[in-house]
Amino acid sequence: MSGKMMAVMKKTKGPGAEIVTVDIPQIKPDEVLVKVKATSICGTDAHIYNWDKWAENRIKPPMIFGHECAGEVVQVGSLVKRIQVGDFLSAETHIPCGHCFQCLTGNQHICQNLVILGVDTNGCFAEYVAIPEVCAWKNDKSIPWEIASVQEPFGNATYTVMESQVSAKVIGIMGDGPIACFAVGIAKAVGAAKIFAIGEFPYRVNLLKKMGADVALSVLTNNPVKEIMDATSGEGVDVVLEMTGVQGAIDNGFKILKKSGTFTAFGIPSGKIEFDLNNYVIFKGAKIIGINGRKMFETWFQLSNLLKYKKVDITPVITHKLPLKDFHEGMEAVISAKKEVGKVVFFPEAK
Numbered sequence: 008m009s010g011k012m013m014a015v016m017k018k019t020k021g022p023g024a025e026i027v028t029v030d031i032p033q034i035k036p037d038e039v040l041v042k043v044k045a046t047s048i049c050g051t052d053a054h055i056y057n058w059d060k061w062a063e064n065r066i067k068p069p070m071i072f073g074h075e076c077a078g079e080v081v082q083v084g085s086l087v088k089r090i091q092v093g094d095f096l097s098a099e100t101h102i103p104c105g106h107c108f109q110c111l112t113g114n115q116h117i118c119q120n121l122v123i124l125g126v127d128t129n130g131c132f133a134e135y136v137a138i139p140e141v142c143a144w145k146n147d148k149s150i151p152w153e154i155a156s157v158q159e160p161f162g163n164a165t166y167t168v169m170e171s172q173v174s175a176k177v178i179g180i181m182g183d184g185p186i187a188c189f190a191v192g193i194a195k196a197v198g199a200a201k202i203f204a205i206g207e208f209p210y211r212v213n214l215l216k217k218m219g220a221d222v223a224l225s226v227l228t229n230n231p232v233k234e235i236m237d238a239t240s241g242e243g244v245d246v247v248l249e250m251t252g253v254q255g256a257i258d259n260g261f262k263i264l265k266k267s268g269t270f271t272a273f274g275i276p277s278g279k280i281e282f283d284l285n286n287y288v289i290f291k292g293a294k295i296i297g298i299n300g301r302k303m304f305e306t307w308f309q310l311s312n313l314l315k316y317k318k319v320d321i322t323p324v325i326t327h328k329l330p331l332k333d334f335h336e337g338m339e340a341v342i343s344a345k346k347e348v349g350k351v352v353f354f355p356e357a358k
Contacts, residue, residue: 014071014133022058032137040082045156046131047075048351073132074100074125077155087140097158099142100124101300115303134355153352162301164189165310171271174198181260182250183211185350188218192319195219205231208346217323235263252276261287273298327351
């Protein structure tokens with residue numbers, strides 16, 4: 008398919024991004040071309056936009072970024088078998104090699120040679136995006152575009168919750184970003200007995216409440232460790248879902264974790280952290296689970312069921328809907344110090 012499209016590009020090393028007109032991607036034989044109907048901002052995109060140390064070491068401009076999207080297939084490669092023109096897709100953003108040990112043993116999501124859409128390849132802050140067939144997830148057409156576009160991060164939360172076996176347990180969720188908010192709703196849907204959620208920013212703590220947290224606390228106005236330990240008769244919670252990667256939240260998470268409890272780590276620290284192995288893990292007999300991405304495709308079947316059968320309503324988390332041409336407005340909301348934002352979804356004006 009030939010022609011031009013609008014896209015958001017990191018043209019050079021440094022902060023910011025530009026809205027540009029570029030050629031529509033030419034797909035490879037194993038790829039499909041998707042007309043993007045909705046695309047949303049991830050924390051990774053903010054790192055790229057701000058050009059922090061991680062971005063400096065990983066991103067190779069010029070490139071189109073963005074990796075959360077939903078859209079309609081308009082062209083398929085010659086080797087594509089499963090996907091057809093007209094299919095409604097979202098993208099699994101982890102692109103596996105298919106031949107390493109991890110891929111061959113059912114762990115494509117942690118492929119040894121993993122490539123990430125919109126990080127290592129051109130992404131979906133654009134009117135069109137090329138997606139490998141192996142990463143194409145066919146959506147139920149009853150799901151709205153904006154909901155379909157955030158399934159990738161919703162999948163992060165689904166994997167975190169499901170791997171932690173929270174049913175009938177008292178849990179603590181550390182963080183107030185969109186994925187933490189999703190995790191609250193999912194944990195409630197799958198039968199967590201009581202959900203304590205610890206955030207920081209008042210606007211987002213209110214989102215945690217809207218998503219079903221039994222107790223939502225801000226570190227700015229509460230002593231969450233004391234309040235949770237008092238509420239659990241000094242025992243702590245059965246499971247902690249750590250969604251921030253922040254040193255203080257990690258420490259608090261282990262402090263409220265019951266002996267023999269499970270600590271599930273999803274948040275990514277910006278650098279090395281200090282860690283009290285003796286008191287946090289060994290003497291507690293704690294179990295630690297690491298979460299990276301989503302299981303391909305077990306998690307997608309789970310999250311699809313949660314959405315299709317309306318077990319989780321994620322509309323409160325989608326706080327901003329904008330045309331893609333207003334990209335900078337949406338990104339500024341995300342990186343604002345006040346954090347009066349949940350998920351920002353853009354709608355490209357594709358020709």
